[in-house]
Amino acid sequence: MLWPLFSTTKILVILLTLVIIFQIFPILSVPLTDSIALCTHGGLTYGVFGWCQILGPNKFCTKPHIGYAEIYKDASLVLPSSSKFPVSKLLIVHVFALANTTVLWIIVLFINFTDLGRQPRFLLLGAVISLPDFVLSLFSFLVDILLFANHLGWPGWLGFSSVIMIAPVCSMLWSYRRTVSIRNYEALKNEVERISSIEAYSINGLDGVAIQSTHSQSEIAVPKTRFARPGSTYESSILA
Numbered sequence: 001m002l003w004p005l006f007s008t009t010k011i012l013v014i015l016l017t018l019v020i021i022f023q024i025f026p027i028l029s030v031p032l033t034d035s036i037a038l039c040t041h042g043g044l045t046y047g048v049f050g051w052c053q054i055l056g057p058n059k060f061c062t063k064p065h066i067g068y069a070e071i072y073k074d075a076s077l078v079l080p081s082s083s084k085f086p087v088s089k090l091l092i093v094h095v096f097a098l099a100n101t102t103v104l105w106i107i108v109l110f111i112n113f114t115d116l117g118r119q120p121r122f123l124l125l126g127a128v129i130s131l132p133d134f135v136l137s138l139f140s141f142l143v144d145i146l147l148f149a150n151h152l153g154w155p156g157w158l159g160f161s162s163v164i165m166i167a168p169v170c171s172m173l174w175s176y177r178r179t180v181s182i183r184n185y186e187a188l189k190n191e192v193e194r195i196s197s198i199e200a201y202s203i204n205g206l207d208g209v210a211i212q213s214t215h216s217q218s219e220i221a222v223p224k225t226r227f228a229r230p231g232s233t234y235e236s237s238i239l240a
Contacts, residue, residue: 008176009112015165016105022158023098023137026144029155031061038156039148041080046148048091051077066092081149090143094159097136101166104129108173120184123177130170137163 029036029047037045043055050062050069062072067089070077079085107126111117141163144156 008172009108009117012108012169012172012176013105013112015169016101016108019101019137019162019165019169020098020105022162023094023101025155025158026094026140027098031064034061036155037153038144039080039151039153041148041151042078044077046080048094079147080151081147083147087143087147091140091147093136093140093143097133097140097162100129100133100136101162104133104169118180118184120177120181123173123180127170127173127177130166130173134163134166134170137166 025036026038027048029038029049030045030052031047031050034052037047037052039046040054043053045052045054046068049064049066052061053059060072062069068077068079068085070085077085079088104126107122107129111123111126116122137159141156141159144152144159148156
């Protein structure tokens, strides 16, 4: 069976593919790459796993690790917002969000290209996983806003776009599961009714055959009595 051009499952695949691409950019920010930054402020660039100093004679980047080091190579870090440095450790949520989205994307691929798309239990698995995916994506964006405030760069706003796209994905998965469950129930109901009608027809046919057989046996068992006409020779012989 070929899926329609704009079927629900194909829309899910497209949306989740875009979400994965958008969520990869923040993770590839400094210090993993030099051209992508979650925030640029005061001659410093910030990423998920560290920060870099891009102005002055001493340009450097911290080693990739979880959380920001307040002092690195005699250089002190000042966050663009008034948040405390331990909050920077929450940036690791970006990795969890990407991992969860990847798992959900694989599940949707199975739903789209295999018969698992007709299994309510497998659809329930995808719908359930979509909920923490939305929460993690929203939480990662809120951490970016908390740390960088209005200095947030375009990779951070891509995270906000991911949240907007994951919301309809959750709704569509739950709706699609309900639709498949109703279709399977109706198909099972029609199959049961068909089997019941066949069995009823078979039973009625056997009863008709049994009745005809009984009638035939009754006709064979009943003797044919010959009655003599009044005044006939046969009647005289009987009376004698």
